[in-house]
Amino acid sequence: MLNTDVSLPRKSPEELGISPKNVIEFLDGLKAHNIELHSFMLLRNGHVAAEGWWSPYAPELPHMLFSLSKSFTSTAIGMAVHEGILTLDDAVISYFPEDLPDVVSSNLAAMQIRHLLMMGTGHDKDTMGALDKAEDGNWAKAFLQLPVVHEPGTHFLYNTGATYMLSAILQKASRQNLLEFLHGRLFEPLGISNPTWQTCPRGIHTGGFGLSITTEDIAKFGQLYLQKGVWHGQRLIEESWIDEATGKQISNGNGGDSDWTQGYGYQFWRCRHDVYRGDGAFGQFCIVFPQYDAVIAITAGTSDMQAILNCVWDHLLDAFLPEPVEEDEYSYNLKSRLQELHLEPPQFEEKSEQEARVSGRIYTLEKNELNLDSLRIEFEQDRASLLLERGEGSHQLSLGRGDWVTIPARLFDRQERQVAGSFTWKTPYTLLLTIRGIETPFCLTYEVQYNDEDSLEIDHRVNVSSAPTDPIRGRASLE
Template sequence: MQNTHVPLPRKNPKELGISASSVIGFLESLKARQIETHSFMLLRNGQVAAEGWWNPYAPELPHMLFSLSKSFTSTAIGMAVHEGILTLDDPVISFFPEELPEEISDHLAAMQIRHLLMMGTGHDQDTMDALHSAEDGNWVKAFLNEPVVHEPGTHFLYNTGATYMLSAILQKATGQNLLEFLGPRLFEPLGTQHPTWETCPRGIHTGGFGLNVTTEDIAKFGQLYLQKGMWQDKRLIEESWIIEATSKQISNGDGGDSDWAQGYGYQFWQCRHHAYRGDGAFGQFCIVLPEQDAVIAMTSGTNDLQGVLNCVWDHLLDAFLPDSLAGEEEIEQEKRLSDYLKSLRLDPPHHNGESVREDEISGVTYMLDTNEFGIESLRLDFQADEALLTIRNSKKEEKLRLGRQRWLPGQSDAFNREDGRAASSFTWISADEVLITIQGIETPFRLNEHIVLKDGAIELKQNINVSFGPTESEPIVGKAL
């Protein structure tokens, strides 16, 4: 099947019975909560009612999904089950006889594919640290050697290593990795072009993270689930699987106001208001609202994931009306929404356009003290309306153009993505401090580099907007060469 991108159909919000003022209220509430949003698509009845990208993010760019990848891995397992390749009752250990520990505990022996899917493996901590620490790069063996404390199926623990094992099982059973397996079955029918997926050291897709697709691809995926597996009059996923995967399979809390305590399906979270979702770190969302016949796809750079969902429930639930809307007021609000969406942007930092010390450091190479990032030297060359940043480490030299208080497009390895797309700028916070900002526009990440001028030296301080670890680094001293 030829993979041709066919965009989702578009309609005005009022034609789909969506209140434009409620959508504006939703976007304003995200802004008020200081939730940094990068893209947003709202679908109803299978058609796009509203969409926006915060420049320099753009519709054609893929985005890191993080744990939203898990829902795609679950889909692959569902397809394999209905093709008779796997069953949910298959023991995990049956696929890897050569990787088993010397002693197989009763709990490990009882672990089935369904337990991996529902995050009920019986572990008492996420296994990913053990997988990453495996010196031989054998993540399967590392997983199977972790103690299984609880009886599988009785204890929920969010366990990204479990999703990796789903990927490894699929590859062992089919001889195909996730991308190869899902290509003709999911990605090509949906028109998803050039999806990529990270791999473990042994070439197995990571499963629980690492998929990169566009926001519209996320929206299509959600719409496919909303349509119970049908796409353009063809069945891609069995309806029975959709129902099972998106229903509560295990308890993960006592409900309440938390959307992380409503129950868990097969790599899908249960939500309040009878919705369900796939989600990923820092605000990557695919939210399906069956009662409203709606899908919300979002990418973000925030740690306030519950805040995003609260904004959805507070503003968008009331936006869906049973019939199309009419009247002068609604036409005016729709025009306002259209203008609002066109104006979305992330502004680079603005302080001072220049410094009296700019000529003093322009073209000077600074050798840096040994540091955790492996940066050996840096240099800034200033021009009229931009600067060139040159960074050297032990492996390569990277050059990055910086706009003077404006974004310039480029490519950077700053976010562990070789030649990843970025937008970069600089501004002077004071005469002695320049701020360099690098926005990874395929990622949620924004790196700020503060360079403070000393006598014949510099001090480099870095911070990042969101991270799994510390967001600020220790200062690094550099001396003029």
């Protein structure tokens, strides 16, 4: 039985030859650019040197990885290759004879597993939209029906549907889904507990997104790759696979200042500075620095992912020193900064006379893009109880008065996840509700304008979207 330590070992930045001043500058750079991080862990020589969570986010909470899930799917394929379960030369169509189109084009026939891995399937647009719209829920069939415009292997296109196909192929070849396949091979050895992964309508893990694990789990995954697949003396992944998966397999641009044009491997991105990474929407990162024996794991809620990487390059590349250093004034500053990280709930006016007039009233809402049917807020001394009714059910949330209150809810998707909420009065008639899905990148803001006791208007927004939204109007129900 493999000896597993649940937690990574810790040492001070100074012991690991990391400048605390640079880490502070990294934190300052994030703040200056208004980048919302939820957590980060900085590793060197196999030890955690610095780590922080912006409360109400917390170390024990899993976080949605979005496309960082792809790197885990790739890892499963690599393991399956070395176990002889499949090969990279296998034709994709060979696994789905019952789902093929009436006419199989030469490009579709030529598509191999390696082309799925390198995002070189030959499609001219991401297939995920078509998969999601498949009325029968058969995503593999929907994928195979789409035109393959380019010769596979010649054209890069980021294609989440391709990663789903890797998951579907693995399940057919191994008779295990992704979670089952990776459990004893990856998650258990690394001490990754209770990973969850979304599935398609037919129960196949989505592959290209949908995995949720903790920040430290992300860090362990990066450290395993940095160690060329060896964990506690046992090989989990073949070194040749790691070299292949993290190397450039296909061109995705002409380089330059973008970290999305430096080349693509097998579900890993090449970066500037001879670095590679797995990443996911809204700022989920596993960044590996082979030349510095370092890893950075990040979770976030931002639309500007390049800004995060720029802060890493600008401030942390120079943090790696050749020898340990002595503690100085920056050392103590960094310790306090990491302990005090938080996302402050909005705070304007503590109370309003309007509370007594509207507390407990049910407001029926006009048809809206959020599919909300009604809203009710009941105010207490230091909390408010928010009830949102939707066609599929109700969502009951607790909100702190200028503070976070955390409870489990299904507000952000069908899975119950921890949600932190707060409220404050911007004006005597304008109530601001802030709701954070603290296992997700998402933060919802509802600005409730009471026109009088009988009618209201809600402006709403999501932190990672700049798309315009229409206000939601509602009227008090007759009691």
